[in-house]
Structures are given as structure tokens and as C-alpha cells.
């Protein structure tokens with residue numbers, strides 16, 4: 001028996017644009033997925049508290065095959081919220097299977113194998129989620145013609161408030177929708193990518209960072225991936241002390257992230273309004 005873990009993530013800047021080669025920033029958060037792989041006789045069995053969908057079956061079979069293993073998944077990351085649940089599952093599964101087979105994987109192989117699993121969930125992922133799921137911390141990611149390039153940056157002292165819409169977004173169809181509107185929307189994607197450097201420079205200054213996040217949200221709205229509930233959560237955050245807020249992840253549901261001089265006060269207001277929320281710091285290092 002062997003196990004592997006990986007962490008959830010939040011995209012601070014650059015979702016969707018990253019699919020088209022623009023730079024993006026993402027952080028690892030303190031929520032883990034752990035997968036245990038065990039040899040058995042007979043067909044591969046999957047045990048998951050979050051349910052076993054057809055896509056999950058195909059993802060597991062793509063890694064361990066449809067015979068001879070019991071795969072048990074335990075996850076603290078809700079599905080479809082832009083928190084990187086499928087990437088964390090993909091990385092944890094690849095790690096657990098490799099450990100079960102006595103293999104030691106380097107970073108590039110882990111990334112490539114987990115991206116193949118993630119493809120079962122999302123079609124054409126950029127790879128940013130998998131890079132963060134594997135390494136945590138603060139990652140600057142760019143897709144290039146020579147493959148994915150990512151750098152682990154010094155971790156800033158940043159706390160992010162996460163407000164949950166309670167709705168599930170479907171990353172695959174949102175990414176496909178953006179592609180169907182391309183190249184008409186390429187100016188919006190470029191403008192999103194252009195925010196990454198200023199956001200990176202402002203990570204320790206919520207006064208400067210907030211308005212950049214709100215600009216990012218406005219561009220994602222123009223791109224057609226927001227949702228009334230997400231726009232309402234952004235407005236709620238701004239009305240309750242946030243300096244800025246944006247949807248995080250593919251959109252269509254999922255979460256909004258907000259920054260504030262007093263993150264705990266924003267969470268208390270959200271609690272009072274019945275909005276599920278939490279404050280997260282950046283979790284570093286492979287779990």
C-alpha cells in the first residue's frame with residue numbers, strides 16, 4: 001500500500017489567459033487531497049467520499065489501469081470551486097501509484113503524468129493547477145511552445161479571503177466557451193495577462209493589490225466566465241472592507257477571492273450574511 005498527497009490552489013491572477021500563453025500567478029492553500037493505492041485481485045475499485053463519477057473512473061483507469069488496485073481518495077477540497085480539486089487528485093494519484101510501484105518521479109515526470117490525468121477532467125488544461133498542486137507556495141506559470149515553464153517565487157505575507165458561491169463551475173466547458181469566442185476576445189486575454197506583473201509587485205500591499213484584482217474580475221466578466229452570484233460576492237466583499245476581489249478559477253460558479261486590511265472582519269461579515277468563507281495563507285512545499 002502507498003499514498004500520495006497534493007494541495008489545493010487559488011489563481012491570484014491570469015486564469016483563462018494562461019491557456020493562451022500569458023503569465024499567471026497561483027498559490028497553494030492549506031487543503032489537501034490524499035490518495036492511497038493498494039494492490040488487490042480483480043477489477044480496480046475506487047472509494048471516494050465525494051462520489052465516483054464516470055470522469056473520475058476514467059482518470060483513475062488512465063493512471064493505474066482498470067484491474068488490480070484499490071484507490072481510496074480523501075479530499076478536503078470541494079469539487080468545481082476553482083480550488084484545484086481535480087489537479088490535486090491527479091498529482092496525488094500519480095504520486096501514490098508511483099510509490100506503490102517503487103518508482104521515484106522527478107518534478108517534470110510528475111507534472112506530465114498528472115497533466116495527462118487532468119486532461120480526462122478538463123480537456124486542455126494549461127498545467128498551472130498541477131504545478132501548484134505539486135509544489136504549493138507562490139507559482140508564476142507560463143505555457144510556452146517548448147512546454148510549461150513555472151517558477152517558485154518568494155512567498156509573500158498575504159492572507160486571502162475565500163467566499164464560496166456554493167455553485168459548481170465546469171472548467172472544461174468554460175475554457176471551450178472562451179476558445180469558441182477567440183480570437184475576438186484576444187484583447188481581453190492580453191489585458192488579463194498584462195495584470196500579472198503589477199499583481200506580482202503588489203502582493204504585500206493590499207491597498208495596491210485590491211484594485212488590480214477587481215480589474216482582473218472586470219476583465220473576466222467581459223470574457224463571459226463570471227456569474228451573477230460571483231459578481232454579487234465581489235460587490236459584498238467591496239462593501240465590507242475588501243480593497244478588491246475577483247473570481248478565482250474557471251468561473252461560472254466556484255469561489256471569489258478578496259484581500260482586505262482586516263481579513264477576519266470580512267469573514268465575520270460573510271458569516272453573518274450566511275456566506276461560507278475562510279481566510280487562507282499560502283501553504284509552501286510539497287505535502
Ligand code: PMV
Nearest residue numbers: 015016082125126171249250
Ligand atoms: O480548474 P479551475 O477552475 O481552477 O480553472 C483552471 C484555470 C483555467 O485557466 C481556467 C484553465 C487552465 O487550464 O489554466
